[in-house]
Structure formats: C-alpha cells, structure tokens
Amino acid sequence: MIPVSWFVVLTLFLFSIGALGFIVRRNVIIMLICIEIMLNAVNISLVAFGRALEHTVAHVLVFFVIAVAAAEAAIGLALVVLLFKKTREVHMDEFRLLKG
C-alpha cells in the first residue's frame, strides 16, 4: 500500500502549484481553475487520511468540499460573465477603477 506521506507530499505539491498559479496568472478564469486545483489537492489528502484511519468522516467532508466548490464556481463564473459583458475583458490587471 502506498504510504500516506506520499499523498501528503502530492497534496502540498498540487496546492503550491494552485497557489502559485493564482498569484502569478491574471486571467480570472485561470485563477478560478487554480482555486479548484487547490481544493482538489486538499481532497486527495482527505481521502488518503480517511482510508488510512478507516473513517468515513473524511470522505463525507470531501463531498462537502466538492459541493462548496461547485457553488463557488457558480458565483465566480457569474461574476466573470457580468464583468466580460461590461468590459470585454477577463484580466484582473485591466480592472483598475478601484485603487487597491
């Protein structure tokens, strides 16, 4: 059986890719995909822990995460569509009305 630590390393690796992509890329859709990568990286660990500890709690939590990610994607894409309709643009750098 593959040791749990391998899954944890995989999780950290994928999570870092997602976080890095979120910070480096400016396309809103790519940023949403990066968040998705981060959430699914966590899911891998959860499933591995759940299997190693023989708990169902972790598996249930994975389903919650998937459901929440779907809800987040719905709201995120709705915002992207609205922004695109107004500005014909999906790059975060182009939105400069607010100074932050």
Next chain:
Amino acid sequence: MWSSLPSFVAVYPEILLVVVASIMALADRWVKLKDVFAWITIATSVIALIMVFAVEGAVFGNSYAADTYGLFFKMIFLLALIMVTLVSPGYNRMVGIHFGEYYALLMFAVTGMMLMASSKDLILLFLGLELMSLSVYVLAALLYSDLRSLEGAMKYFLLGAFSSAFLLLAITFLYGLTGTTYIDVIAKKVFYPGLADNTALLLSAALFVVAFGFKVALVPFHMWSPDAYEGAPTSVTAFMAVGPKAAGFAAMGRVFIEALYNARVDWVEYLIPLALVTMFVGAILAVVQTNIKRLLAYSSITHAGYAVLGIIAASREGMAATMLYLFLYLFMTIGAFSVVTLFRQKDFLGEEITDYQGLSKTHPWVALVMLIFLFSLVGIPPTAGFIGKFFVFKAAYEAGHHLLVIGAVLASAIAAYPYLRIVMLMYMKEPEKDLAVNVTPYVFAGLIISVVGVLILGVYPEPVINFARTCCAGLIP
C-alpha cells in the same frame, strides 16, 4: 416513533432564518411594497434573538452546540442584521436594489455566521463560513450595473475563495494529526510538548492564521477589503464591516482558543507581528484616503488589529475583551456607514470626504451624529470605542505583551488623524455645496439605536463585559 427523531431545538433560530429567507426570495415576485421585506426581516431577527437566548444544547452528534460563547456572537450578528436592515430601505431604493432577495441573502449570511459561532466541528465551521461568504459575495455584487461594485466583488470573491482553500488545508492537517474534526477532541489531543511540537501542527496553525487573516482583513491579507468596501452598496458595506469580521473572530476563538489552546505559544507568535503590522498599516493608509468608504475600510482593518489583541492574550479576560470590542464596534461602524448612506442621491455618490465640508452649518444634527461615531472610532472617552480599546489593551498587557500594547497605543494615535480630519472639515470649514439628506424613518431609528449604544455603552459597559466574561467561561479550560 417520533421519539427516535433527534431534537433540533438548538438550531431553531437558524431554521427560522433559513425558512423565512427562502420564502422571501420566492415571494419577491408578488409583493409590490418592498418595505414589507424589511419589516419581516426585523421581526424575524427579533424573534430569532429571543429564541437564541432560550435554546441550548448540542445537536447533530455534538457538532453544533448552542452554548453561551455562540450566544454572545449570535447576539452581535442578529443586532447587525437588524441595524443593517434599518439602513437598507432608504439607500437601496435610491440605488435600485430594494428587493426581497437582498434581505434573504442577508439572512442566509447571518445563518452562516451563527453556524460558525456555534460549531463544535471543523466541518461545520467550514460550511458556515462558506454559507456566509457566498452570500456576501453576491451581496457585494448587487449593484452590478456599476462596474466598481463588480470589480470589488470579483476581488473579494477571488481572495475569499483562495483563503477558504487554506482553511480547508489547515482542517485536513489537523484531521490527519488527531484523527478527528471535533474541536473538543482536538483540544484533548493537542498538548504541549506532544503534538504541539509537531511541524505539521505548526503548519496547520499557520494556515488557520492565513485563512482567518483574510476573513477579518489582517494586513498583509487585507488587499481585497478597501476595494470590496468601496465597490459594494453602502448598506452591504456596513454589513461586511461587522458581520463577517465578527464571525471570523468567533471562528478564531473556536479554533485557536478552544481547539489549539495548548499550542498557544506557537500561534500567538504568528499573530503578534500580524497584529502590529495591521494596526500600523491600517492607520497610516487611512490618512491618505479621500473616499469615506475606503477610509472606513482601512479603519476597520485597524480595528481588526486591536480586536486580535484579545485573542493574542489567550486568556478568558482576553477573549471577553475581544467579544466586547466586537459588540461595541457594531454600533459605531454601522452608525458611521448609516450616515454615509444618507447623502446618496440617484446621480450623486456623496462618498468623498470633501462632501462633508461645512456639514455642521447645513445639517447640524447629521454632523453631530457623525461626530459621535468618529469620536468613538478614534476611542475618545465617554464613547464606546474607548471602553473597547481599554479592555483589549488591558488584557494584552496582563498577558505580558507589553511592547505590543505600546505599539497599539502609538498606532491608535496615528489612526486618530483621518477621523479628526473629517471632524475638522465638518466643523471648521464653510459649506461649498448644499447637500440633500435622505432620511427615512428606518435609518432614523437605526441611527438612534447606534448613538444610544455608543454613548450608553461608553459610560456603562459593566453588564456587557460581565456577560462576555460568563459567555467565554466554557471556552478556556
């Protein structure tokens, strides 16, 4: 047969809010007089507030507990809901977002916050946080015909979703280490120098700090907040500045004070620099703002820095001080934002600081009310802001963080300048233009509640601080 069903009495307030919110979202189509929704929201929140005091016990396999700690925070959330609802009818009609779904979303967000405050299980904490955040993202984007609102909401959404991934990773690590998501069990399993010496646990604590840092807008995780606050409709901004922030602190109390109490040496180390940077950056950046909503956003960042001091103290007194701070902060912040909503006209934002020039001549009462809130935000005695600061500083000092308290006092001296600049403009300059003020009976009642709250709690905070002390007694062993 019925006896086999578990009792859901402890979650009746949340069930009530969700049911009423769902009905309101559906009924919007057929109700012409939209003020009805405001009345229903206020009535429901008052009933929920009474119910919150009446119910107790744990449900859903002990993952949700209606205990006194949750009770105090639920009181804050429901009061915030009532006061934001009072602001809403006048302002929202002016900007064209006065409909049932608005109130429904507010109630869904409050439900999420209440779940967070009462969660005994990290899964429920995560779900409550998401319910709250998703509702608030939509609320922030409600003015979608205005590009600023969309841009602010987009930034809020991206960073909020980013931070919830961190929260999830932190929960996963904690679960992998302790084999449970129950806060009580984690608290028993984490003990110094056993698990508390563990790199993975330290990483998990750091990830929790990042996730909650985003939610309560601690520097350097604050980038979204000025933009989201400026872009969102002002009534929603008032809600965002109080509700999600208090909920973030409620969750911090659950995770840091209750679950990771035995590893406090480590997470306190992470929080101290964040608190210092937050107080100073918030105070200094507020100085250069020209838009009042951005200014209040930076002010709310600074205030989050003060409130964290109570968590850093990691004592019963400290937690009580943070809870008291958030309770007092509710009145002054919603009050200040209510005043900002008064100046909004169809084609005039009324959000520039220079718009307040000479306000004492044109609208002396509005200027006086704003003056009270600004003094309270500065922390001048006899207002509530002073009491709040006094108790958190005292708690942090007693816990031995002397330098931190000195830094906090210095930061609050800098933070006084931006508020006093507005006072100066209102009282010592001649008016340049005649501002119209849009006062509805609702916002009038809301302002009276805030002013009375700020002044009475400023001179007589005893009952609230004692209540906060008894409320967090169960949290710390």
